[in-house]
Amino acid sequence: MIEAAELSKRYGAKTAVDRISFNVKPGRVTGFLGPNGAGKSTTMRMIVGLDNPSGGDVRVNGKHYAKHSAPLREVGALLDAKAVHTKRSAYNHLRAMAATHGIPNSRVKEVIEMTGLGPVAKKRVGSFSLGMGQRLGIACALLGDPHTVILDEPVNGLDPEGVQWVRHLAKGLASEGRTVFLSSHLMSEMALTADHLIVIGRGRIIADAPISEILDAQGQTRARVRTDRPAELVRALAADGVSTQQLEPELLEVTGANSRRIAEVALDHQILVYELTPLQASLEDAYMQLTSDEVEYHSHTLPEAPSGADSKEGK
Amino acid sequence: MSHTATAPAPETAGSHRGPAKGSGVNFTRVLKSEWIKVTTVPSTVIMLSITVVVMVGLAALFAWQTTILFDLQSDPEVAAQVQGAPDATSIVSTIPGSGLIFGQLLMGSLAVVLIASEWGTGMIRSTMVAVPKRIPALLAKQLVFAVIAFILGAGSAFVGYLVAQPILAPSDLAFGLDTDGVLLHIINTGSVLALVAIIAMSIGTLLRNTAGGVVTTIGLLFVLPILVATLLAGIADWIPDAARFLPSSAGEQMVAITIAEDALNQWQGALVLGGWALVLLVISVAVTKKRDV
Known part of the structure; x- marks a missing residue:
């Protein structure tokens, strides 16, 4: 103890x-x-x-x-x-x-x-x-x-x-x-x-x-959806107040609705869905979310100013 | 591999009664731990051996040199030989401890290394986690090494005495252990090394850095007396007087055979050098007790 x-x-x-x-x-x-x-x-x-x-x-x-x-x-x-x-x-x-x-x-x-x-x-x-x-x-x-x-x-x-x-x-x-x-x-x-x-x-x-x-506590309900009519599904879901993100021409990531709700919306609009995968919020995401404000040494992909670049290279 | 990890002394939840009686830290155990530490770093053992060889070797060399000087002085007139003999006794009597300066240099440096390397390698954190009260760990290390330094110093002086006799004998300069002051000289060669070891280890503890500790120790023991004697002596009357209380002068008096007027005698020298050791030891222990490691 x-x-x-x-x-x-x-x-x-x-x-x-x-x-x-x-x-x-x-x-x-x-x-x-x-x-x-x-x-x-x-x-x-x-x-x-x-x-x-x-x-x-x-x-x-x-x-x-x-x-x-x-x-x-x-x-x-x-x-x-x-x-x-x-x-x-x-x-x-x-x-x-x-x-x-x-x-x-x-x-x-x-x-x-x-x-x-x-x-x-x-x-x-x-x-x-x-x-x-x-x-x-x-x-x-x-x-x-x-x-x-x-x-x-x-x-x-x-x-x-x-x-x-x-x-x-x-x-x-x-x-x-x-x-x-x-x-x-x-x-x-x-x-x-x-x-x-x-x-x-x-x-x-x-x-x-x-x-x-x-x-x-950190996890949001998310799902990955493949459909041949993504634009229509996005509109239908948006009407329902659900946000989506188009990852590939036929692949969407839906946040804020569970798989069943997505399937129902798709059925109502007669849209073919050929993949529907619930996404578990990863612990990694939860951690990033928890600590995003608390990280002391943020890493930057690109040096923002020449002075910053100098100090990092340590020449 | 994991199954072996759970094998020893399985305990069920809540059954932990605290450590069994007699299983805790005590000073004897910490001493043993420090003894293991000193003897298991190869370079330490090598340094100790070198110190013995150098001290005994210097005694032999000094004995040989004394016979040459003595033979040169005494050859021309037989009368001078008769007169010179009593003086020679007091000269040859200090032969056993003639390696003392080198001994101080080597043992002082080694004392600094022993403690500062614990900080250098991070070992000190293991030491302080095992003995979180800290003071016993420091005192045990000091004691172990001071005893080693004493035995090594007195032992080297005694072996130096033995080695010198056959070299001195052809010139009729051999002397007995019962000669005035010789036994004390041999014992105090060890005492000086022990006290210098404590001074050096305390400095190493305070500075936590090998290079800095060695330089400071050498500065205090060897450079400061020269500075005082040459540069500072003229500044004020009291400075040459105070110089008697420097560790180096006090140490010299501890192994002296004949005491000049106004000089400290062997016991006063021991008191002064012991005072230096005690003060530095107390400071280093007090600081380490408080400090983050």
Whole structure:
């Protein structure tokens, strides 16, 4: 259980996290979603006491992280994969971490096997690929067999097999009744892994709800329609107050009416419809809609002014 | 692979009773962790070995050089040899610790590297997540390395003593461990390195940067005394007087065999150098406790 209340972090004039309050409950995977720079990592760093909050409070299992007598057994955190001395081997890194809590070497070997690091465990961490670094970070997070697991962008740099492994791992941990808090800027990844979503943008919470609810709230009824008389159908639907968009000569996208209503209108006007596909609002769309105002670093397809172009190329 | 992840210690919802007794962080465990860290980075072990070789080697070299000087001075007249012998004793007595300057340079740099590389590589975040109270982690690292520096310094001086004897013997310059001040000289060679290591590691902790930390440490230990002696001495009367309290001068006095008038003795030197170490240690710990990592 993670409880944040009015949690804030300011760096000078810039507010990275702005009085956010949320609870992360055990027994489910909670996704922490937001664009780059939204405050996800800062929040997670405050949870484990690496950054001191400028205001507010965050507790894990009822206490500030640093107040726990065995913090690694309470919370396992992957904050960034490269928080390891590059000249030390993965095995020795884990051994040094385990020693602080008197965690036996058998557990070190266990997490090495669990994360598939066996073949490279004795190699210098500096020679690791990004994916291997992630696996080591996850191994470190699991070392204390903690009740709360915090993973910041865990699938970064992982191959498809690794991505799937993290997904199963997160769900498995949650099903054992643990608290799992997982950040990502990838909506599609969250859709597959998380049960509950906390969406953050520019340091503020935009949404905090079960994933299905976020989808429903944002979703509009849409359908794709193929007909050989599109113009007539558009007119008929418009009379009904339904908007359409012509994608191809014989293909329309209809917004604001369900498939049955469209079929009825077509039947009334004796228009042949040879495809009628209801479109699910994608989670990606819902996310874009939620965060469109909150994205800190908008990408522009074209530089708008010469000065902007200069700074981007960084010459 | 996922099934293995769920295998260890399965817990059902709500059954988590908190960590078992005796499974938490304590200072002995943090010490052990820091010991593992020091011994598992190959370059650290290499640096430590080099320090021993250099310190012992310099003791041997200095012994050899002393015999040459002594033989040159004493050859022409037998009488001079009789007179020169007592003076020679106090010169040769400092041979065991003649590598101390190099020792400070190497161990000081290594102390900075040990802590600053944690910031450089990001390791510090793993350290501080494992020991979120932070102070035990810093103190354990300081203690582990100070003890290593002491043993290495005193050990090198002792081996330097042993190596020097057969070199000195043909010139009748060999001396016993019971010679005045020799034992303290050997022990304090270790003490100076330990205190310098603490000073350097505190600077590394404050600056969080290897290059900056090494430059600052060398500046404080080796450049500042030269500046004071040459450029600043003329500015005010009290400056040469205050120079006695610089870490380098205090360290020199700690390993001195004969004490000049007005100079600090071995114990006063230890107090001054220890004061430097303590103040910097307290500042670095207090700052790190507050800072974001």
